[in-house]
Amino acid sequence: MWQLHQFPLCPFSRKVRLLLGEKGVGYELIRESPWARRDEFLDMNPAGQTPVMTDAVAGLTLIDSTAICEYLEETIDKAPMLNGPAANRAEIRRLVAWFDEKVYNEVVAPLMLERMLKRIVHRAAPDAKMLREAMKVANSHLDYVDWLLDHRRWIGGPVLSLADLAAAAHLSVADYLGGIDWRGHDRTKEWYAALKSRPSFRPLLSERMEIVTPPPHYDKVDF
Amino acid sequence: MWQLHQFPLCPFSRKVRLLLGEKGVGYELIRESPWARRDEFLDMNPAGQTPVMTDAVAGLTLIDSTAICEYLEETIDKAPMLNGPAANRAEIRRLVAWFDEKVYNEVVAPLMLERMLKRIVHRAAPDAKMLREAMKVANSHLDYVDWLLDHRRWIGGPVLSLADLAAAAHLSVADYLGGIDWRGHDRTKEWYAALKSRPSFRPLLSERMEIVTPPPHYDKVDF
Ligand SMILES: N[C@@H](CCC(=O)N[C@@H](CS)C(=O)NCC(=O)O)C(=O)O
Ligand SMILES: N[C@@H](CCC(=O)N[C@@H](CS)C(=O)NCC(=O)O)C(=O)O
Numbered sequence: 001m002w003q004l005h006q007f008p009l010c011p012f013s014r015k016v017r018l019l020l021g022e023k024g025v026g027y028e029l030i031r032e033s034p035w036a037r038r039d040e041f042l043d044m045n046p047a048g049q050t051p052v053m054t055d056a057v058a059g060l061t062l063i064d065s066t067a068i069c070e071y072l073e074e075t076i077d078k079a080p081m082l083n084g085p086a087a088n089r090a091e092i093r094r095l096v097a098w099f100d101e102k103v104y105n106e107v108v109a110p111l112m113l114e115r116m117l118k119r120i121v122h123r124a125a126p127d128a129k130m131l132r133e134a135m136k137v138a139n140s141h142l143d144y145v146d147w148l149l150d151h152r153r154w155i156g157g158p159v160l161s162l163a164d165l166a167a168a169a170h171l172s173v174a175d176y177l178g179g180i181d182w183r184g185h186d187r188t189k190e191w192y193a194a195l196k197s198r199p200s201f202r203p204l205l206s207e208r209m210e211i212v213t214p215p216p217h218y219d220k221v222d223f
Numbered sequence: 224m225w226q227l228h229q230f231p232l233c234p235f236s237r238k239v240r241l242l243l244g245e246k247g248v249g250y251e252l253i254r255e256s257p258w259a260r261r262d263e264f265l266d267m268n269p270a271g272q273t274p275v276m277t278d279a280v281a282g283l284t285l286i287d288s289t290a291i292c293e294y295l296e297e298t299i300d301k302a303p304m305l306n307g308p309a310a311n312r313a314e315i316r317r318l319v320a321w322f323d324e325k326v327y328n329e330v331v332a333p334l335m336l337e338r339m340l341k342r343i344v345h346r347a348a349p350d351a352k353m354l355r356e357a358m359k360v361a362n363s364h365l366d367y368v369d370w371l372l373d374h375r376r377w378i379g380g381p382v383l384s385l386a387d388l389a390a391a392a393h394l395s396v397a398d399y400l401g402g403i404d405w406r407g408h409d410r411t412k413e414w415y416a417a418l419k420s421r422p423s424f425r426p427l428l429s430e431r432m433e434i435v436t437p438p439p440h441y442d443k444v445d446f
Contacts, residue, residue, distance in 0.1 A: 046367065060310055062310075062317075063313075063317045064317045064320040064321075066289065067313045067316035067317045067320065070293075071309050071310070071312070071313040074309045075309050086294050086298050087283055087294070089293070089297065090294040091290075093287065093289060093290035094286045094287045094290045097287040097289060097290060098270060098287075102270060
């Protein structure tokens with residue numbers, strides 16, 4: 001059985017969990033807080049980051065969400081999430097990188113710092129200016145998703161793909177942290193409602209991070 | 224014919240160029256300075272980043288070095304650089320991410336800011352403290368590469384892989400910018416000398432960025 005080392009608000013772990021869910025692969029969650037920098041965790045992953053996926057019986061340690069997702073795509077035929085010819089697959093991977101890098105760095109990471117880490121680690125007040133800036137950038141990213149969904153059925157093309165899972169992973173963490181204003185983004189909201197109602201998403205939505213509570217609409221499919 | 228939009232010191236473009244070189248694929252270089260934020264470039268890649276690879280005849284635009292490398296691996300059989308069973312491929316991808324994220328963020332990006340962008344864009348003096356810090360971290364990353372090469376023939380395993388190309392891409396930019404002290408890293412130096420003497424590496428080593436000059440040892444195979 002796979003073990004996934006993560007914490008509830010790690011977007012990269014959420015992307016892996018959504019993929020495992022779609023593929024119907026069982027796994028056990030192991031709580032890891034990378035900010036604690038535990039020696040045993042650093043021995044496992046010198047980068048000190050979640051997610052890490054291990055299979056003690058097979059003696060496997062997989063590190064980095066992109067490497068893990070490619071591994072799952074290569075080894076499990078069910079629910080392929082990198083579909084189509086090579087050019088389509090490149091477009092899906094471009095968008096995964098867009099969410100993992102730009103949306104994470106400009107929106108999710110600042111929200112995690114201000115609303116999660118400052119609360120549970122630094123015990124400091126959030127910086128209102130940083131929060132406003134992150135929410136403004138979030139809005140421009142939602143505009144881009146609206147635009148994509150005006151041109152294609154799903155974010156990465158005509159079928160559900162890893163781009164949708166990556167987008168949902170990052171946006172769900174931003175939403176948990178109160179960073180998303182859905183007004184004026186009907187197309188993206190509709191897409192997100194469809195994602196939320198998938199069985200792969202349910203376990204994520206019902207989970208809570210200690211101390212930090214999400215807004216009331218967070219786990220509602222109809223929001 | 225492929226066109227690669229890049230500038231001489233972009234490490235992600237170097238990774239793609241090394242892969243194109245190994246695979247024997249011809250391409251034309253198109254100079255793009257992402258910091259200029261040209262409208263035409265932003266229309267092509269909304270992320271505003273190099274590399275972008277285009278094929279006007281086929282009507283293809285590929286964005287993000289990871290997506291481009293996976294595309295090349297999927298479409299060109301020659302010189303496969305993601306070798307072995309799925310677990311080995313995951314290890315190669317973990318290390319590519321290590322160089323693209325950790326080494327880039329902690330070493331290459333600060334060096335590019337202090338020694339390239341401040342010179343050609345901001346016209347400001349480099350911050351000596353930032354430079355010292357980047358070089359200190361570079362040294363600890365070289366320790367990690369020494370350790371990897373004590374345990375395996377190449378960085379990602381028994382054969383040359385994309386992990387070596389990613390490592391060489393980032394370390395070569397850091398070296399150009401005077402950020403690498405090779406003393407005490409014999410194993411990594413030996414590995415880097417072997418990489419430098421490959422035909423895929425020669426065109427990169429002979430290229431120069433305007434205004435910024437590399438140290439004398441930079442393009443020597445014997446350094
Ligand atoms: N490229 C990695 C990024 C993972 C990452 O940034 N994880 C965060 C938590 S969401 C982390 O562990 N941060 C702690 C650190 O970077 O020290 C992946 O895709 O898995
Ligand atoms: N994930 C991208 C990263 C590319 C990247 O960061 N490129 C740098 C140049 S080395 C850039 O364009 N920076 C300008 C910016 O981020 O605005 C890739 O792998 O291609």
